[in-house]
Amino acid sequence: MPTLQQPLMIVTDLDGSLLDHHSYSWDPAEEWLEQLQQHQIPLVICSSKTAAEILPLQKKLGITGAPFIAENGALIQLDPSERIRLPADSADYETLCHRLSLLQSRYRFTGFHNFTDREVSAMTGLSEADAALSRQRDASEVLVWRDSEEAFASFHSELTQHNLTLTQGGRFWHVMPAGSGKGEALRWLLSQQSGEPRVTIGLGDGPNDAPMLDAVDYAVVIKGYSKTPVRLTRQDLKHIYHTAHYGPEGWCEGLDYFLT
Structure with missing residues (x-):
């Protein structure tokens, strides 16, 4: 199991995961968000939301300037000055x-x-x-x-x-x-990181999160409202956790499972 003392990276979906599906609140996750900041663990948003939505949310979460993945992996922002579409030659x-x-x-x-x-x-x-x-x-x-x-x-x-x-x-x-997606975007983003490789924990609740959850070291499948189940292709079942709770409560449950 990973620990807070290791070089970690948390990769998270937003709606239905860190954010409540109905209220868009992340209040239940406040304690964990503070812990991640105290241990200087990067929080990378990987969402269907647009860059215009993610930027003010990053500010509220205290992670301004961090890289993020938007529009289900069709857009990646490495830093405030560099934003790319994936694949690079895709249509606007x-x-x-x-x-x-x-x-x-x-x-x-x-x-x-x-x-x-x-x-x-x-x-x-x-x-x-x-x-x-x-x-x-x-x-x-x-x-x-x-x-x-x-x-x-x-x-x-x-x-x-x-x-x-x-x-x-x-x-x-x-x-x-074609050729974009949360998994492809995350793998590309990780390939751009310098220094010691980080252990990745991914959290998501929807079918579109499956490629991202297949691309991380540890996957938290948050209980969701979609009628389509989240189907992962990976076979390392000890590295996969399915939560009993929805939204930010499930988000905390997943981090509790792998990090405490």
Whole structure:
């Protein structure tokens, strides 16, 4: 088991993990967050949220300037001056939305760029100001699917022809460049780290977290609300823990399990 005295890195999803699925509060995790700061253990956010959403959250958490992974791994910020899309040659958000608009004549779906801030707020429970930040996207689009399962399979196939892929988050589907994802982004980020390698503990609750949880040394699968289970490919079961609690309570439970 890892210890707080080792060089560690905590990699965390936000919604439904560090943040409560309904209230977006992290109050139950305050004690652990303080411990991580006291031991100078980096906290790397790996989320479906946008960079515009993560930056003010980092400030509130006291980790301003730390690297983070946004938009399910389609965007990585190494430091305040360096932000990259993954893969590096992937299309920007405007181009991605244009490609999706060409498919809307054959499939019934709505993207975040089609909604207003008020509509996104009503769907997510975010304030209108925070909903506006969620719509400031750089590399991926969020979809509300309104068509059949059969049409969805065809839609997925067509996206592949455009070098795009789909991943399921806690609430919505996300269209991303092929070759991106939380696992790919985390492995790339770790390859850029200098100095002594850190033992990584990852925490997530949704199907889109599975690649990230497969890429860390120790994985905490937080009990979630998604109907789709979190399926990991790794076989080292002693390095995987499934929590009994949701959200930040489960987040603390996972760190308690591996670090105390």
